[in-house]
Amino acid sequence: SxxxxxxxxxxxxxxxxxxxxxxxxxxxxxxxxxxxxxxxSSKICLEITETAAIQNVEQAKQAFTRLKSLGCLIALxxxxxxxxxxxYLKSLPVDIVKIDGLFxxxxxxxxxxLIMVRSINDLAQQMGKITVAEFVESPAIIECLCELGVDxxxxxxxGMPKPLPELIDEMIAQxxxxxxxx
Numbered sequence: 001s002x003x004x005x006x007x008x009x010x011x012x013x014x015x016x017x018x019x020x021x022x023x024x025x026x027x028x029x030x031x032x033x034x035x036x037x038x039x040x041s042s043k044i045c046l047e048i049t050e051t052a053a054i055q056n057v058e059q060a061k062q063a064f065t066r067l068k069s070l071g072c073l074i075a076l077x078x079x080x081x082x083x084x085x086x087x088y089l090k091s092l093p094v095d096i097v098k099i100d101g102l103f104x105x106x107x108x109x110x111x112x113x114l115i116m117v118r119s120i121n122d123l124a125q126q127m128g129k130i131t132v133a134e135f136v137e138s139p140a141i142i143e144c145l146c147e148l149g150v151d152x153x154x155x156x157x158x159g160m161p162k163p164l165p166e167l168i169d170e171m172i173a174q175x176x177x178x179x180x181x182x
Contacts, residue, residue, distance in 0.1 A: 006039050008171045012164065013045045013075065018052035027063045034070050041071040045096065049077045054088050064093045075132070080120050089127065097124040099150070101135025108140035114148075121150050 020026045034041050046067055053060040053076060064074045075096035076089070080103055089097065103116045121131045133145050136155030145153055162170075 005168045005172070006043070008168055008175075009043055009164075011043050011045050011073070012039070013047050015047045015077070016052070018049065018055065021048055021052050021063060022056060022059060027066065031066055031070065034067070034072060042073075044071075045073040045075050047075040047077045047098065050079050050088065053092055057088070057091065060092060068093060068095075078134070079124075080116065086123060089124065089129070094129065096130045096132060098132045098134055098154070101133075101155070104133045104141065104145070104155075105135040105137065107133075107144045108138065114144065117145070117150070118148050121148055125149070125151075 016030075020030075030046075034044060048060070048064075068074060073095040074093065075098055076092065076094040077098045078100045079089070079097045080100040097120065099117055099120050103113045103120070105113075107113045107117055117133065124131050130151050132152040132154055133141075133150045134154050136142060136145065136153035137157050139157065141155075142153060142157060
């Protein structure tokens, strides 16, 4: 990784599959790779779905603790989709709670979805977690999320997914096209 380019990135999120989380050899390889990489581990966020984490809570806790010791952040993805979500939020060492898009996508039209997102956001923030709403696909949804105080949003209204090198090139081009400030 080029240090000048990695300075442009605040955080790089990497999805970890259900199978990978349960594979001790994969976690060891991931840990070594992160340790050996020139990209700052404090800018790496590993996203694991709530469903994957609750399949084996003890193994998830061990993996999360090991990865957090390297300086990585851990995001609990699709939060709210499980029946016991709040209990797992209390017991798993995660930094970020990604609110399931199932609740977010109609938040501007459905009062029950608004109540769910408010509840998840309030509880997560009270526990010191950063919140991210998934499926942010309209200005009206952004407005609702801002009113609720959700920390971040993710979705097509904000930006389309793209390869990291392409994103960095776009960020460099935007910086170069801005007028210099005195």
